[in-house]
Amino acid sequence: MSQPVHPDSPWGRVPRLAYGADHNPEQWDPQVWRDDVRLMRAAGVTLVSLGIFAWSWLEPEQDRFDFDGLDEVIGLLHAGGVAVDLATPTAAPPLWFARAHPESLPVTADGLRLAPGSRQSFCASSPAYRERAALITSRLAERYGGHPAVVMWHIGNEYGNTNAHCWCETSAAAFRHWLHAKYGDLDTLNSRWGTAFWGQRYSDWAQVAPPRTSAGSLNPALRLDFLRFCDAEQLACYRAERDIVRAHSPGRPVTTNFMTGNFAWADYWTWAAEVDVVANDHYLTAADPHRTAELAFAADLTRGLAAGRPWLLMEHSTSAVQWQPRNTAKAPGELRRNSLTHVARGADGALFFQWRQSASGAEMWHSAMVPHGGEDTRVHREVKRLGAEIGALAEVAGSVCEPAEVAVVWDYDAWWALELPDRPSIDMTYRDEIRAWHRALWSAGAACDVVPATATADELARYKLLLAPSHYAATRETAAAWEAYAAAGGHLVVGPFSGVVDHDDRVHPGPYPGVLRGLLGLRVDEFLPLAAGEKVALGDGSTGRVWAERVLPDSGTRVEARFATGPASGGPAVLRADRGAGAVRYCATRFTDDSLRRLLTDWRAAAGCAPPPPGAGDGVETVRRRSPGGASWLFVVNHTSAPVAVPCTGRDLLTGVRADGVVTVAAGDVAVVRES
Incomplete structure (x- = not known):
């Protein structure tokens, strides 16, 4: 039943292609554990994530540890040929901990301290939480670090999912410490944040506080740095546990599960450098009309985070979830297509949440590999079929996706900055726009990679076409890399409202589009947000939405399409400038899906990309x-x-x-x- 083990780093002992789920034996009587192993063997399961929410099972009272149950479960799994991805259970502190340390509970921006009773009920900056998390991690690593069943370590779970930000006094003190390390002195902080506006200059570090609810708008640079700080605190929690595990369990990969679907508050480019294997949780939104294309986008983004190397789908659902307004069941065969879409796009395994559907608790209506109805159910029959097929695909393990000729830029700073309050239009969202461009390529059958804004010109040189649909916040380093990329023969397309502010949300000197002005060969005279639902026509037959700009081209910059209607009527809408052996284009509006597909087809051809493979596209x-x-x-x-x-x-x-x-x-x- 078990799949071949590949010794190449960093996967080591991990079976690939891996197949399995989160396993939560603490929810069940011991007699169920043995039946679970029987069913796992029959379903082709090779890897389970174990102990993710088991802290109160392993330490039912402070300093009273009980590993007897976990010992038995790991022994049963090992005897059954099922490998273990052992988790530190620190995503779910026990109730005894919250009662002993109420100051560790998160506080909202309004000053409300949240009650325990859910997962992730802790402030990531809490010293008490970090101390107890380190202790349970040490006990686990010491006990199981050399166990032959344990092939991988799973630190925490979905960091920041429900506690990404905390505004308590402990967080405030940690925030000040973080800012002091970043800026050195208050004069530098005041300058970078532009605190002269509204007279908000700091004269003492004690005045610096998280962006709590106030009478009106808050400094956007404060908001941005607070988001970065919170992400850094979550990452510090991960690193601390990871380092403990590595000390006691050398040679086994350590990871944690990302959420590249809709989670905004972690810069996963930074996190990816801290894990041995990139792992991702992905759940479809049932009401999303583009959910099939979303599968491909999430997988491509995760592969980008893994730098093109194989990655692991740590969680997805066999059917419905329980946390959406209407939890639609997956149609017959959809479970299989979803899983194999991720494998096609670079995953070396597909795991689910969870193995056995809970009989009680908040996720009792979340689907699982073994539904409430047991073996004789459609879902479990599909699970068994997929397990056999994953086994048949074992030879694919370790291979990588063929490189694309097109890449899209994905940047968390640009996302965070664009969607802060007080922007010109609430409709200028980030993720939806990147998805729209990726979806246009997907619907045409064209492959697409995802790259960070920090990619160098040498790293970008492999791509014939580089897309930056939404890059509001841009650094000079990024602009220089894009200039070198175009000069060497690359084709770059930049979307509207890009390049206008720096890392601190401060408008770049000079005319818009700031640091991209020279590269793009144009000046934006005025931003012209459109009314809700308003569309504008272009002379080439395209349709714009959300946004328009009044653009003045430099000498040598050609206008490829003009606005035919709307506030910028008659003005340039799509412009091109030759740069060395390459070219750059700028779009002064956002496009409808049909227009994007046509334009991207034209831009791919102009960049010298090969046509999409025969038969690909349209689903x-x-x-x-x-x-x-x-x-x-x-x-x-x-x-x-x-x-x-x-x-x-x-x-x-x-x-x-x-x-x-x-x-x-x-x-x-x-x-x-x-x-x-």
């Missing part, structure tokens, strides 16, 4: 993974209601059927062809 994904030795596997995921034929020669690992020149994939089906 059909074709993604290729390659091994270092030259083997390749073509994944074809058909999200549509009709069969598709894709040119390919080789053998489908899922069916064993040979494809001689074409593989036909039924509606809602998946093929994985080892190419000849």
